Amino acid sequence: MTRTVLDGCAVVTMDDARTEHAAGHVVLAGNRVESVGDGPAPADLPDATYVDARGCLATPGLVNTHHHLYQWLTRGLAVDHTLFQWLTTLYPIWACLDEDTVRTGARGALSQLALTGCSTTMDHHYVFPADGGDLLGAEVEAARTVGLRFLATRGSMDLGRSRGGLPPDHVVEEIDAILDATEAAIDRHHDRSPDAMLRIGVAPCSPFSVTGELMEEAADLARDRGVRLHTHLAETTDEEDFCREHFGCSPVEYVERLGWLGEDVWLAHGVHLGDDAIKALARTGTGVAHCPSSNARLGAGICRTHDLVDAQVPVGLGVDGAASNEAASLVEEVRHAVLFARAAGGPQALTVRAGLELATIGGARVLGWDDRIGSLQPGKQADVALWRLDGAAHAGIADPVAALVLGSPPPLELLLVDGRAVVREGRMVTVDEEGLAHDVRTASATLLERAEAR
Numbered sequence: 001m002t003r004t005v006l007d008g009c010a011v012v013t014m015d016d017a018r019t020e021h022a023a024g025h026v027v028l029a030g031n032r033v034e035s036v037g038d039g040p041a042p043a044d045l046p047d048a049t050y051v052d053a054r055g056c057l058a059t060p061g062l063v064n065t066h067h068h069l070y071q072w073l074t075r076g077l078a079v080d081h082t083l084f085q086w087l088t089t090l091y092p093i094w095a096c097l098d099e100d101t102v103r104t105g106a107r108g109a110l111s112q113l114a115l116t117g118c119s120t121t122m123d124h125h126y127v128f129p130a131d132g133g134d135l136l137g138a139e140v141e142a143a144r145t146v147g148l149r150f151l152a153t154r155g156s157m158d159l160g161r162s163r164g165g166l167p168p169d170h171v172v173e174e175i176d177a178i179l180d181a182t183e184a185a186i187d188r189h190h191d192r193s194p195d196a197m198l199r200i201g202v203a204p205c206s207p208f209s210v211t212g213e214l215m216e217e218a219a220d221l222a223r224d225r226g227v228r229l230h231t232h233l234a235e236t237t238d239e240e241d242f243c244r245e246h247f248g249c250s251p252v253e254y255v256e257r258l259g260w261l262g263e264d265v266w267l268a269h270g271v272h273l274g275d276d277a278i279k280a281l282a283r284t285g286t287g288v289a290h291c292p293s294s295n296a297r298l299g300a301g302i303c304r305t306h307d308l309v310d311a312q313v314p315v316g317l318g319v320d321g322a323a324s325n326e327a328a329s330l331v332e333e334v335r336h337a338v339l340f341a342r343a344a345g346g347p348q349a350l351t352v353r354a355g356l357e358l359a360t361i362g363g364a365r366v367l368g369w370d371d372r373i374g375s376l377q378p379g380k381q382a383d384v385a386l387w388r389l390d391g392a393a394h395a396g397i398a399d400p401v402a403a404l405v406l407g408s409p410p411p412l413e414l415l416l417v418d419g420r421a422v423v424r425e426g427r428m429v430t431v432d433e434e435g436l437a438h439d440v441r442t443a444s445a446t447l448l449e450r451a452e453a454r
Contacts, residue, residue, distance in 0.1 A: 002049070004028040004416065006386060007041040009053035010400040014060050014361040014375040018353070020401075026058050028382040031195060031419040036376050055390030056413050057400040059356065060375050061119025061383035062330045063363030066230075066268040066289035066318025069123045069139055070094065070102050072109035073444040074323040083236045083298045083324075087166060090323060091127075095171045096450035099133035104436075104443040106142035109322055111431050114148060116329040116409065119383035119417045120364070120373055121148055124230060124268070126155025126205040127171055128181070136185050140198060147422040147430045149196075149383065151367055152189065153203035153230050154182040158214045164246065166208045175214050179221055186225050194372065195381070197418060199227070206232040207251055208242045215258045228264050228368050230289075231255070234277070235269035236300045252277035261286045266366045268318065269294075270308070271301045278304065278311050287314035287366035290358065292336040293327065294320030305341045305358075306349040316363030331409050334359045338405055352405040382419035387412060 005028075011021040013036055025041035027034040027048075041050070071090075078089040106123070113121055123139055136154055143150035156178040159165030165172070173181075182202055190200040202222040204210040210231075222229045234240070234251045247254045252273065255261065261280060266287030273281070281288065290303045308315050317337055322328040334355045341350035364374025373381050388411040389395075389403045397403035404410060415423035422430055 001030045002047045003034065003045055004382075004419065005041045005045060005048050005050045006053040006058050006384070007050055009056040009058045009386065011036060011058045011376065012356065012401060013377065014357060015377045026376055026384060028384070028416065028419055031382050033376055033378055033380050033382055035378055051414065053386060053413070055388060057387045057389055057404055058376065059117070059385050059387065059404070060360040060373070061385050061415065061417060062117045062359045063316060063367065063369075063374060064113060064118050064121035064318055064330050065266065065316035065363045065366045066291055066320055067109070067121055067123050068125065068321030068323070069106040069109040069142070070097055070125060070127070071321035071323035072105040072112075072328070072440065073101060073447050075326045077323065081298070082238065083300060084166060084238050086298060086324065091167050091171055092454065093447060093451040094127045095129050095168075096447055096454070097127060097129055097132050097135060099135060099138040101443045101447050102135045103138035103142050104439045106139045107146060107431065108436055108440040109328060110142055110146040110148050111428055111433070111436060112328050113319070113330055114146060114415055114422050114428065115412060115426070116331045117385040117387070117412055117415060118330040119149060119385065119415060119422075120151070120367070120369065122151040122153060122201070122230070122367060124153050124155050124203050126157055126203065128156070128173060129171070136189075140189055143198070145430065147417050147420060149373065149417060151199045151201055151228075151369070152185075153201035154185045155203040155205050156182070156214065156218070157205045157209040159209050159211050172209070175211070175217065178214065179217060182218070182221060183225070186227060190227060195418070201228040201230050203230040206239070207247075207254060208239060212258055215255070215260060219259050223264065228266070229260065230266055230268065231260070232269060233267040234272045235295070236298070237272060240272050250274065250277060252280055256280060264368065266314070266316070268320070269300070269303070271295055271303050273304060273308075278307055278313065281308070281313045282311040285314065287316065289316055289318040289366060290337060291318040291320040292333055292340050294324040296336070296340065298324055302340050302344045305337060306345045309350070309354065314362065314365045315358055316366035317359045329409060330359060331404070334405050352399075352402050355405050356401060382416055384414070384416045385412065386414040
């Protein structure tokens with residue numbers, strides 16, 4: 001068993017006691033954390049590679065709880081639109097996706113996540129053109145290539161415009177086809193082992209693109225197969241108005257009727273939640289993926305993060321789709337979560353450590369993976385981000401956590417996922433970045449040309 005020893009760094013463990021070391025060490029044995037401690041690492045450990053980590057901060061690898069990887073190819077469009085305007089502009093382009101474009105977009109998006117400290121991500125893919133091929137399989141292949149831990153959700157839409165939904169009819173599917181494809185994805189990809197790098201979830205898209213029948217049957221399927229449930233909810237006032245008009249209740253009341261609250265469920269955004277909705281989420285253990293940059297970019301509003309955390313609702317962070325974010329930087333989401341919470345609720349609304357918690361053990365809890373990832377503790381998976389904080393932009397900042405969260409995004413010295421290097425000295429180890437940039441440009445142009453030709 002080979003060891004990697006990070007020596008001389010500040011360490012934020014995110015263990016139950018929230019232990020920190022001003023100058024400590026982390027010892028990784030194979031794909032597990034072996035020990036974490038204060039002061040220098042033990043000398044002469046067998047089969048060990050020692051990394052001089054002085055001037056750095058070690059944290060758990062960051063966990064992304066909401067994303068749409070394919071949207072990496074459609075950044076920079078409809079940049080001044082509301083959510084509903086943005087969706088109706090982009091649906092016709094996404095209808096032209098195929099395996100090759102999705103694979104390339106996913107590789108680009110996953111690489112950017114890795115470069116911003118993310119070791120685990122989910123993805124919510126819900127657009128499946130009839131002639132597109134195996135799009136979920138293309139994403140799984142991309143995640144294996146890049147080397148990130150991956151929770152791929154099989155999304156869906158069955159409520160087209162002709163039946164009162166938002167998406168055009170040509171991008172929705174029939175319920176039976178959705179359920180069959182979802183079950184097949186679980187059978188093919190879901191890994192239940194302790195060292196899993198790949199899991200599958202079930203994720204109908206949203207109240208304005210999915211029927212209640214699909215929501216109920218998807219929940220039954222997920223619970224029968226023991227996988228998690230995800231959907232968008234309470235993102236905009238337009239969605240609130242849609243639910244009031246069509247269902248006579250709020251979004252949270254609507255999904256509760258359908259059996260969609262519980263410890264196996266997490267909801268993307270949760271911007272427009274009343275006090276009763278927050279109580280319902282807390283009572284049922286339902287999680288929230290907070291996406292501050294996307295919510296700001298689309299003008300959706302500011303999530304009540306302080307109130308959710310105070311109520312002990314599980315909360316993680318998400319970059320959301322790159323087409324409603326453009327940057328897709330998970331470390332920046334920590335900063336934005338802290339700043340937006342404080343803008344709405346004052347300087348104590350979210351501390352810098354609470355913000356980092358959302359991106360680590362909080363996100364792991366939301367994904368149901370906190371027994372394996374999200375903290376640096378003996379026995380957990382060897383997912384570690386090592387941030388360099390001794391450069392000109394950060395030198396002299398007294399608190400390394402404040403330097404990470406409030407300072408400029410720092411250079412990522414090393415990202416280890418399952419004990420393997422994915423990023424080293426700010427560069428991808430697993431992917432040729434220049435070649436990938438060329439592939440992304442080509443795939444993006446191809447997708448736009450297909451949409452224009454339709």
